[in-house]
Amino acid sequence: MHTFGIWLASAALVVASATEDFISTAKEKHGASGEKAARFLVENMPAADRDALGSGFLTENLDLAFKARETFPWAKAVPEAIFLNDVLPYAVFDEPRDPWRADFFERAAPLVKDAKTATEAVQDLNKEFFKLVNTHYDTGRKRTNQSPKDSMEQGKATCTGLSILLVDVCRAVGIPARAVGTPMWTNGRGNHTWIEIWDGDWHFTGADEYDAGGLDRGWFTGDAAKADASKPANAIYATSWKKDGLSFPMIWAENDSSVAAVNVTARYTGKPAVAKPTLGIRFFDGETRLALKGWLIKENIYSVADFETKAGSADLNDMPRVEVEPGSQYRLRFQIDGKLLESAAFEAGLGETTRDVRKSELVPVPVGE
Numbered sequence: 001m002h003t004f005g006i007w008l009a010s011a012a013l014v015v016a017s018a019t020e021d022f023i024s025t026a027k028e029k030h031g032a033s034g035e036k037a038a039r040f041l042v043e044n045m046p047a048a049d050r051d052a053l054g055s056g057f058l059t060e061n062l063d064l065a066f067k068a069r070e071t072f073p074w075a076k077a078v079p080e081a082i083f084l085n086d087v088l089p090y091a092v093f094d095e096p097r098d099p100w101r102a103d104f105f106e107r108a109a110p111l112v113k114d115a116k117t118a119t120e121a122v123q124d125l126n127k128e129f130f131k132l133v134n135t136h137y138d139t140g141r142k143r144t145n146q147s148p149k150d151s152m153e154q155g156k157a158t159c160t161g162l163s164i165l166l167v168d169v170c171r172a173v174g175i176p177a178r179a180v181g182t183p184m185w186t187n188g189r190g191n192h193t194w195i196e197i198w199d200g201d202w203h204f205t206g207a208d209e210y211d212a213g214g215l216d217r218g219w220f221t222g223d224a225a226k227a228d229a230s231k232p233a234n235a236i237y238a239t240s241w242k243k244d245g246l247s248f249p250m251i252w253a254e255n256d257s258s259v260a261a262v263n264v265t266a267r268y269t270g271k272p273a274v275a276k277p278t279l280g281i282r283f284f285d286g287e288t289r290l291a292l293k294g295w296l297i298k299e300n301i302y303s304v305a306d307f308e309t310k311a312g313s314a315d316l317n318d319m320p321r322v323e324v325e326p327g328s329q330y331r332l333r334f335q336i337d338g339k340l341l342e343s344a345a346f347e348a349g350l351g352e353t354t355r356d357v358r359k360s361e362l363v364p365v366p367v368g369e
Contacts, residue, residue: 018053018054018055019042019050019055019058021055022038022042022055022058022059022062023035023038023039023042025038025055025059026038026059026062029063030062030066033080034062034066036084037062037065037066037083037084037088038058038062040084040085040088040241040242041058041061041062041084041088041089041090041241042058044241044242044243044260045241046094046258046259047258048258049091049097052097053097057090057097057099058090060099060101060102061088061090061099061101062088064101064102064105064172065083065087065088065101065171065174067105068087068105068171068172068173068174069083069087069174071109071173071174072112072121072173072174072175073116073117074115074116074117074118074121074174074175074199075087075118075173075174075175078174078176078198082176082198083176084241084242085176085240085241085242086171086176086177086178086198086241087171087174087175087176087177088171088241089171089241092163092164092167092168092178092179092239093145093160093164093179093239093248093250093259094145094250094253094256094258094259095145095146095147095150095164096146096147096149096150097147098147098148098149100147100148100149100168100172101168101171101172104148104168104169104172104173105172105173107129107132107133107169108125108129108169108172108173109173111124111125111128111129111132112124112125112173117199118175118176118197118198118199119197119199119203119214119215121170121173121175122166122170122175122177122197122205122215123210123214123215125166125169125170125173126166126205126207126208126209126210127210129165129166129169130162130165130207130208133152133165134152134155135151135152135154135155135156135157135162135165135208136155136156136157136162136208137156137157137158137159137162137208138154138155138156138157138158139158140156141154141156141157141158141161142154142156143252144158144160144161144251144252145160145161145164145250145252145253146160146161146164147164148164148165148168151164151165152165159181159192159193159194159206159207160179160181160193160252162207162208163179163180163181163193163194163195163207164179165207166195166207166208167179167195170195170197175197175198175199176197176198177195177196177197177198178195178196178238178239178240179193179194179195179238179239179248180193180194180195180196180204180236180237180238180239180264181193181194181236181237181248182224182227182234182235182236182237183232183233183234183235183249183251183318184233184234185223185226185227185234186223186226186227186228186231186234187223187226189223191251192220192223193207194206194207194209194218194220195207196238196264197215202238202264202267203215203216204216204218205217205218206218206219206220221268224236224268224269225268225269226269227265227268227269228265229263229265229266229269230321231318232249232280232318232319232321233249233318235263235265236263236264236265236267236268237249237261237262237263237264238261238262238264239259239260239261240260240261240262241260242260243260244260244262245349245353245354246260246261246262246263246354247259247260247261247354248260248261249261249318255287255289277323277324277325277326277348277349277353278321278322278323278324278353279296279321279322279323279324279330279348279353279354279355280319280320280321280353280354280355281294281307281309281319281320281321281322281332281354281355281357282309282310282319282354282355282356282357283309283334283356283357283359284356284357284358284359285358285359285360286359286360289309289310289311290309290311291308291309291310291311292308292309292334292336293306293307293308293334293335294306294307294308294309294332294333294334295307295332295333295334296322296324296330296331296332296333297330297331297332297333297342298328298329298330299328299329299330303333304322305322305323307320307322308320309357319354324348325348326348326349327347327348328347328348329345329346329347329348330345330346330347330348331343331344331345331346332355332357333365334357334362336359336362339364340364340365341359341362341363341364341365342362342363342364342365343355343357343361343362344361344363
């Protein structure tokens with residue numbers, strides 16, 4: 001084996017060792033539930049985190065998440081699946097990975113000491129925490145996807161940075177929380193990010209936008225009610241740690257699909273997010289996303305839909321979607337430089353799925369088809 005190959009193999013072993021050490025430690029400390037939580041975290045974490053995060057960081061995060069579940073009354077009632085997906089994760093988007101749990105637990109516990117429910121607790125946090133850390137909305141912040149440390153050091157953040165702060169401090173005290181947002185309001189006025197918390201069901205609130213009237217209120221409710229689930233750029237998404245085929249459209253990182261998402265448009269509009277199973281299509285030549293006309297071919301026999309992919313300047317989740325039949329075989333066909341090329345056959349899935357097509361993977365269409 002060449003030297004570079006040996007180095008790659010050694011690096012892979014180090015990464016595997018770190019995650020296995022983490023899982024083993026979680027099992028020793030917390031039993032079967034700890035092992036399950038650790039495996040869930042590792043199996044769904046972004047690939048870059050597997051290389052960068054050590055077992056110490058991951059262990060502290062998990063230990064403190066379990067401590068929060070044992071400490072606060074609302075946390076004890078959280079179903080396991082929601083605890084794993086919306087309390088345990090150490091990040092919201094692609095922000096720098098800070099070890100925030102211990103600090104936020106210490107700061108937030110006194111703020112929620114009189115709360116009896118998750119709703120009361122998040123109201124207390126939204127009202128007092130941003131004043132405590134002296135961090136508020138300001139477009140003069142250095143970047144959109146700031147870590148909690150970044151935002152607090154500057155005292156500035158936009159809606160995304162504030163949402164990361166509020167999600168993290170909620171998780172620090174055992175409140176299931178996730179960021180929610182739209183790439184673009186249907187009136188074209190721009191994007192927005194806010195949060196949802198779970199208290200028997202999901203409820204929303206703006207970050208650093210305390211409303212004495214309670215949750216599920218905000219200046220953006222009218223805009224959110226007009227969201228359009230059929231247009232990815234105008235839909236509403238919630239972050240998720242569990243990967244299920246859909247990615248959150250991070251407008252500051254259009255080509256990054258590492259953050260999983262759930263389409264929650266229906267919760268704000270009352271309209272179903274997906275009427276029928278659909279396939280979203282993106283076309284890449286190397287790392288460049290191209291606008292290209294194509295056809296969906298069923299069973300390699302006939303065309304059932306045509307479409308046009310979006311170029312790289314568009315939002316990554318702004319893509320054509322075509323209806324498919326789960327279990328049926330399809331190919332994607334394109335005309336490039338006067339030649340018909342197509343993808344390998346694939347089977348359509350359920351719900352909203354996405355297929356990235358690489359020019360280098362296409363083959364010529366057989367003569368006569």
